[in-house]
Structure formats: C-alpha cells, structure tokens
Amino acid sequence: xxxxxxxxxxxxxxxxxxxxxxxxxxxxxxxxxxxxxxxxxxxxxxxxxxxxxxxxxxxxxxxxxxxxxxxxxxxxxxxxxxxxxxxxxxxxxxxxxxxxxxxxxxxxxxxxxxxxxxxxxxxxxxxxxxxxxxxxxxxxxxxxxxxxxxxxxxxxxxxxxxxxxxxxxxxxxxxxxxxxxxxxx
Amino acid sequence: xxxxxxxxxxxxxxxxxxxxxxxxxxxxxxxxxxxxxxxxxxxxxxxxxxxxxxxxxxxxxxxxxxxxxxxxxxxxxxxxxxxxxxxxxxxxxxxxxxxxxxxxxxxxxxxxxxxxxxxxxxxxxxxxxxxxxxxxxxxxxxxxxxxxxxxxxxxxxxxxxxxxxxxxxxxxxxxxxxxxxxxxx
Numbered sequence: 001x002x003x004x005x006x007x008x009x010x011x012x013x014x015x016x017x018x019x020x021x022x023x024x025x026x027x028x029x030x031x032x033x034x035x036x037x038x039x040x041x042x043x044x045x046x047x048x049x050x051x052x053x054x055x056x057x058x059x060x061x062x063x064x065x066x067x068x069x070x071x072x073x074x075x076x077x078x079x080x081x082x083x084x085x086x087x088x089x090x091x092x093x094x095x096x097x098x099x100x101x102x103x104x105x106x107x108x109x110x111x112x113x114x115x116x117x118x119x120x121x122x123x124x125x126x127x128x129x130x131x132x133x134x135x136x137x138x139x140x141x142x143x144x145x146x147x148x149x150x151x152x153x154x155x156x157x158x159x160x161x162x163x164x165x166x167x168x169x170x171x172x173x174x175x176x177x178x179x180x181x182x183x184x185x
Numbered sequence: 186x187x188x189x190x191x192x193x194x195x196x197x198x199x200x201x202x203x204x205x206x207x208x209x210x211x212x213x214x215x216x217x218x219x220x221x222x223x224x225x226x227x228x229x230x231x232x233x234x235x236x237x238x239x240x241x242x243x244x245x246x247x248x249x250x251x252x253x254x255x256x257x258x259x260x261x262x263x264x265x266x267x268x269x270x271x272x273x274x275x276x277x278x279x280x281x282x283x284x285x286x287x288x289x290x291x292x293x294x295x296x297x298x299x300x301x302x303x304x305x306x307x308x309x310x311x312x313x314x315x316x317x318x319x320x321x322x323x324x325x326x327x328x329x330x331x332x333x334x335x336x337x338x339x340x341x342x343x344x345x346x347x348x349x350x351x352x353x354x355x356x357x358x359x360x361x362x363x364x365x366x367x368x369x370x
Binding site for chain 2: 015020021022044046055086130132136141163166167169173174175177178179181184
C-alpha cells in the first residue's frame with residue numbers, strides 16, 4: 001500500500017466519490033487517541049454546504065470520539081485495499097491502534113484534528129453539522145470542509161458492501177450525459 | 186424491457202440491494218395519479234425495522250405525493266434500463282404519466298397504494314416512518330414493509346451515479362467472507 005499524492009478538491013463536487021455508495025473509512029482523533037472505522041451507510045445530502053448523512057453505530061469505538069471532537073475524515077479506499085478495509089471493520093480501536101496495526105500513514109488534515117489516511121484515494125475533512133438524529137437513528141449530518149483527491153484517475157475503483165462478507169467492485173463507466181437536460185447536470 | 190417475475194423477499198435483508206448505492210426509481214400514487222422519480226441519495230438505516238433514509242427534493246413532483254400518501258415503492262433497476270432511468274429523471278410527472286411515456290408496467294403492491302415497476306429487479310414497498318428531517322434536510326425515513334425480488338441472480342447489475350451524466354456500472358463480486366469475524370456477518 002502506498003500513500004497517494006493528492007491536491008485540493010472542491011468540497012461541493014465530492015458527490016463523485018460518495019454518491020455511488022462505496023465503503024469508506026472514517027478516521028477520528030480525540031484526547032491523544034486516533035481511530036478508524038468502516039462505514040457503508042451514508043448518503044450525500046447537499047452540495048453547498050457539502051453535507052453527508054452518516055450512520056455511526058453506538059457500538060463503534062469511534063462514535064464517542066466523533067461525537068466529542070465533532071470532527072472526522074471520510075477516506076475513500078480503492079479495491080486494492082479491500083482486505084485491509086475488512087480487517088479494519090473486524091477489530092476494535094478500543095484494543096488496537098489501527099494505523100499502526102495495518103501500516104497506514106496518518107497525515108495531518110488542514111482544517112480538522114482527525115488524520116487523513118494517505119493510502120486512500122480521496123480524503124474528505126468533515127465537521128459534525130447536526131446531531132438531532134443521533135439519539136434516535138445514529139445519523140450524523142457531516143459537512144465536508146476540505147477535500148483532497150489526486151488529479152487522476154477521475155474516478156476511483158471503489159468497493160461496495162452487499163452484506164454477508166460480499167462486496168461489489170466498481171465496474172465500467174457509462175456516459176449518458178447526452179440524455180440529460182442541461183439544467184439537470 | 187420485460188417484466189421480471191419476483192417472489193417474496195425478507196424485508197430485513199434488503200441491504201443487499203440498497204447498501205451498494207445504486208440509483209433507484211421511487212414510484213408513488215396519490216389521488217388517482219401515479220408518478221416515478223429517480224433517487225441516488227439514500228442510505229440503509231436499520232435492519233429491523235428495515236429503514237432507509239431518502240433525500241427527496243422539494244422540487245420533485247413526487248415529493249408531495251409521497252408526503253401526503255405516506256407511501257412509495259423503491260424499485261431497483263438494472264443497467265439495461267439505464268437510458269430509461271435517465272429519461273425518468275429528466276422529465277416531470279407534472280406533465281407526463283411516466284409509466285405510459287416509458288412503457289413501464291405498474292403492478293399493484295401488496296401493502297401500499299403505490300405501484301410496483303414490474304421491469305425493475307427488486308421492489309421495496311415503503312411507508313414513511315419519520316418526517317422530522319424533511320423540512321430542514323428533505324430527508325424522509327422510510328420503512329420497508331414488503332419486498333419482492335427474483336430468486337436469481339442473487340445480485341442485480343445496478344447503476345451508480347457519479348454526477349455530470351456519468352454512471353458507474355456494478356462490476357464483479359468480491360467474496361471476503363473468510364476475513365470477517367462471525368459476529369460481524
């Protein structure tokens with residue numbers, strides 16, 4: 001696994017990475033500790049502000065860290081990291097430093113205290129915007145405040161969870177732009 | 186496009202169709218009218234009850250129909266329907282009956298008043314469970330009350346939106362079940 005060099009990416013265009021529905025890694029930091037969790041239950045909720053609704057379970061060690069710090073980074077992994085992603089989702093940060101355990105590189109974020117995972121394709125620095133749905137639904141509304149992605153390729157080959165240990169690997173692109181009304185683009 | 190024969194499917198297992206993040210078609214009915222909209226901003230929120238959080242924009246003609254009837258069907262299309270899906274998302278139900286316009290077959294649902302789209306792979310009958318987040322975020326919490334899917338194939342070849350008229354077509358499966366702790370499956 002190698003760190004991926006990234007540049008600034010417009011926060012209002014991050015739907016490209018999130019809307020297709022990949023499994024992501026959410027990193028957080030709180031009181032000298034850092035952690036990573038896997039997350040498959042999320043949805044884009046707006047372009048500007050750039051909002052993502054995220055289900056973060058009470059049983060996740062990261063939940064308290066995110067709730068208290070009110071910050072995290074959503075990191076988008078590619079298929080070559082798939083086994084490691086599963087490993088991250090099957091061990092608890094209460095017992096293990098996942099960066100060290102999995103040989104990942106924590107890079108400082110620009111606007112939040114949570115670290116970027118350098119080996120991931122895109123890193124979206126987030127602040128917690130709204131917790132009104134947390135108690136009842138474990139749903140956090142996050143605002144992307146800074147984004148990083150490489151210039152190329154345009155789209156990462158992501159993995160998508162189907163349940164029961166089965167994933168779907170992102171396939172070919174399909175360009176249907178010509179069939180859109182201009183205002184729908 | 187042909188209708189797909191389906192059987193009953195357990196409502197608490199529908200993550201298989203939704204979690205990977207495909208574009209879906211949401212059908213609704215209200216006061217003698219029926220409509221279909223495209224939806225890419227959604228997330229699973231629970232197994233039992235089977236909850237899906239769905240962003241349904243104020244500008245969608247379907248939004249009032251769903252809000253008032255408190256029912257809809259989430260229909261999962263496969264890639265062969267891609268151009269039609271784009272067509273549905275680029276015309277308004279205020280002007281056109283989309284079932285007739287696109288030659289789709291409306292079948293009666295079992296538990297809700299909204300119709301099933303027979304040509305889709307899976308059809309999830311939903312009731313609106315919570316509207317607390319609608320005013321601020323256009324986010325509806327839906328509960329799947331009945332599901333229909335064919336016995337085979339196990340997974341549909343879905344399409345996933347990247348923005349700018351570009352889609353990702355679901356690729357190969359990746360089985361990482363052996364790397365999961367039993368309780369995480």
